Amino acid sequence: MRTPGQVRRWRWAVLIGWLAAPFAHAALQLELQPQGLNAAQIVAAERALQQIRMRMPPQWQARFQQPVQVRWSDTLPAHIHGRARNGSITLQRALLDTVQEGRPLPRPLEAALIHELTHVLDRSPQGGWSRDGRWRDLAGWQRRPWKLGRTGNAFSGRSPDAYERASPAEFLAVNAEHMLLDPDYACRRPAVAAWFTEHLGATGRTADCDARLPLMQAEEEAGAATLLELDPARVYAVDYLLAEGNDQLMSRWGHSMLRLVICAPGRPRGPACRMDLSHHRVLSYRAFVGDVQISSWRGLTGSYPSRLFVLPLNQVINEYTQLELRGLSSVPLALDAHDVANLIERVAQVHWSYDGRYLFVSNNCAVETGKLLQEGVPRLASPGLNRLTPRGLLTRLERQGVADASVLADREQATRQGYYFASAEDHYQQLFDAARQHLPLDTTTVGDWLRQPASARARWVEQGDLRATAAMLLLEQAALRREELRARDVLKRLLGRPDTGGAAARDSVRALLEDTGQLVSPAALVTGGGYGLPAADERLQAADAAAQLSAQGVPAWKALQQQLKQRLPQAQQHELAMIDSNLARLGARMRALAREDEGRVAAH
Template structure:
């Protein structure tokens, strides 16, 4: 009985440890002068005042702080004796009031701010370690003790000791790890990424070392930088909720800046998005075709954004010109995607922001793939947090693209997890775009009903059909009015351009319009074939002495180097971290506009020079297809004029 009472007393003291006390910072004098003591105590008081009340209560102990000789590059550290050591070489300037005017190369500006940040950093480490006695663990310990009493045991049973040995710390919280850049690996449940790829726009690269340093560095900025909540809103929200407290913050803009990676180099690429103006987020699936890299589809997210003046509601789905697509793609540093390099992870994976209309054209016209746009079942906070998180990733993420283990589906799922924190997403796993959509259906996270009626889905923009069906319809017009001998549209498109040309003259207006659409398809097909041919020649001969290759290679390298900012916009800005703030937008617009103008010139030069790399037969076919289009266009205009401007049936 006495043993049980001792066990209960021990446990009661343990779980209540720190509940009454509050963190105190005890300065060890060690022969400090009066001015040194006063300046040091002021620094400690300022650090205490900056900390969240709940942190001070939970840590609940006295922490000793002393000045000690440390390496020059070290401002301070948590000592082995669990106190904090500060670099004594910095004390004279602090005591003389000079440290606030000594600028440093570090991120907080002056030496005094760096000392203050160091204190907060090291206190965060102590708090992180002390989270074993968090409220969650106290509850667990109480349960374990009740279990021990039931069994008539003294102290804690063995299984409870095992449970309490588990670390319940801030830095290994799964939610934080997702936001920090160590997400759970898809198809490897519980296994976290080894490397952090949120490398761009970082306030301090030291945060990428490990999760413990990440939380300590971010606490510095959370507590000291009023703009932190605007620059890293997802992390700021997490820390506010964890501590049930918020420091003083700046007023944040409703809009978030992004770089539109559309191919129209004549327009300003900097855009702004207000998450509150996003009506829905759709899972956008580019359906499969026969290409190796495309047979499992492609995962994207569609932001259904309301046009200016449009109230938030279903009619926003009609504002296609305002909609954006979030697409994780391999940033290709050669002419086109190499399957082998995609398998070996040689491509950077980045989050592109693209206009919906361009994405529709790319897939339905050029690649002849249909698009399915399925609304995700998210509540309003989840939706807006997802949009915000996507913009954070757009500015910070630079990963590795792998066809199998880190492809578009995997990247999209990781964004959905970290952006929404939806509980039904946490255990979801899929390595393929089609599989991911099926999993979203199975967990009632996507509304499959919108695709039930194909005609309605096309009319309302839940589906965008491949132009393949339209080409078949146009080819039926040719067979009906011209009696061409080919039986399938593919056979017609496989003909040489000069073999198709004799059929233009006898065609009436309606048939000529059908021929024009098919000729556009034939040209797109030739461009894709030329691109593939160019890729193989470029990759296999880039080290050989080939004057034509060398000339085009220079243009290619320039355009690729100059277009890289569209997928990694952080390179346009010097300084700052996280989401660009309004004060940085002017620089962003100026830099991006200059790049766009240069790209416009380069693209014209590239179009001419790249053709020198094509085989003569391919170049001849490409030129013949372009000549066909020109001839057909003139033929249609002449027939239209002769008909008195009648509309086509």
């Protein structure tokens, strides 16, 4: 007869056995099929299966409801290590020859077993992950607009194995290998690692990852870039940044961008960070033109790569408002800190790995920005953000309650608070009106004034007072920027024509564009076979490579600009020279008038 203590122990043993039974029953069972193996190979195969059970996390193993038969064969193609069919696995018999007693399994054998076991699990009733929409977003099979399915996988840079792009199922199996075998996988592909942990359980390893995410950012000078290591904790908000349209074909519907509201170092996250404009960065998808001439037809047919540029906000404001005379609306998005961190991690993955094609109709800036948002913030994926125009994307974000365009209702207040950046055209008109108060200029609008030849404006250069002269100096600087834009278009057409004798100049431009291409698609800056987000040593390598390219590129672009100016038509060269003359005379007159004012003040 059992004592009370024995009864209690017996009951606990039964309870523990009952609780453990489902897990034991469901644990991974690998059944070796020894046909065709000699005695040594059977021992090696048993050792391999035993060690792979130890490698597979318990939660992964618990998902297998049926035993998995494992066969070894010489009939597989040489480049294929294994296949999974009908819940069983066939592996290359030659892999057994690499197994050594007392040593870890060779990496190819471990990878092959994990890869094929993942296929078995994915194809079972307990799997099906490779068909899931969220998985396909993460894996790089992006959604097409108009609900036309998904694109091919264009994430070709910084890949551990090109075979992962064969299908979402192969991406799952290849990444399962690296998830279980690479200690730093969670640092290189954080979002995919988090997906595995959520759906299949943790590996039991912890990785000490750098919270900062590397982005190659353009600098103010042409041809220069530096490595920005961005801590998501410094990003207070993300805005949808919309550039207004103009009369140009490729710009008529505006341009979609994202603005990262980054706090200055030492400033706590909060609304005051919106005033740290010099630290804000803009994410802008653009067609990277790898030749010397932009072709609308090539933009329509996808001949240009689509690149994710990381630009200083001040540079973007100047580009649109000063040069292109287009306003910018910055609409805050309702994203919490977790959303922001996930989005920036996706930005970094796209920045280092994506090599898409720009298509003016179906893969333009609005489509790319929408995909980035819904891949980085999963809750935005339903009902989806696939829209073909920048304003259409903003409308969809508003309808989902994500974008708050009410900040633009009062244009004056929006400008003060940094939600709207007005086109410089109104400012130029105010400057022009100030000059007209002192001078009888022969036109009433600044547009007509700037369209006049520089020689017509020259006769007024030395007739204004200090205020009028200062206004005309700023307007002449605007005239110079407009003329330089026109000159750039002329040079693109000239260099694109083989009959103009500009072979050397074309070669120089192409060489500089190749270097620039590495800066905006930085995977080429890092050698050594890494994948995903660069590790610490790879970041140093990328930063050094960018510094070298920038040191060569900045003076090279300046020298090329001077060289190309000499290839402009004589009339355009004369116009640029006349503007330079006007600027020099206006500057000299301002200094003279300022000295006269100082003298009058001193005399009193």
